[in-house]
Amino acid sequence: MAVLTLAPRPFFPDSGKDTGRFRRAGARITALAAPGWLQLTYADPQDPQFPSLSRALALLEPCADLVLLDGDNDPWPRVLFNPFPGAMPESPAAEVLAVVGEPPPGWTGPRFEPEETDLLGALLLTRLELAS
Numbered sequence: 001m002a003v004l005t006l007a008p009r010p011f012f013p014d015s016g017k018d019t020g021r022f023r024r025a026g027a028r029i030t031a032l033a034a035p036g037w038l039q040l041t042y043a044d045p046q047d048p049q050f051p052s053l054s055r056a057l058a059l060l061e062p063c064a065d066l067v068l069l070d071g072d073n074d075p076w077p078r079v080l081f082n083p084f085p086g087a088m089p090e091s092p093a094a095e096v097l098a099v100v101g102e103p104p105p106g107w108t109g110p111r112f113e114p115e116e117t118d119l120l121g122a123l124l125l126t127r128l129e130l131a132s
Contacts, residue, residue, distance in 0.1 A: 006070070029043070033079060078097065080098070082101040097109070
């Protein structure tokens, strides 16, 4: 599984760091490696304004069989994550397939605890017609 965050504008918290300088100097990919993880920043000179969803998914395809989209400005169905008891999230305008954690007031759809990833995965596969 992978997660793709769709941001309405570019933001790079590395502007004063070596990776930011390398990126501004023309590096197409910058990577930050530490024990147990690797973070990549990919610059697409053919699409400098905003990479298309299909281009971003094509880059993630070799790494994951499922990509979750993170962002609140898109029309795609979503899973609402609210792991904080007492917090009352607003219901997004897009279709909500399920809620993980505490649901918004009036929610009547599927609800899961954070550790129920297998059940959530089964629901998503069925709802997205990916089940075999």
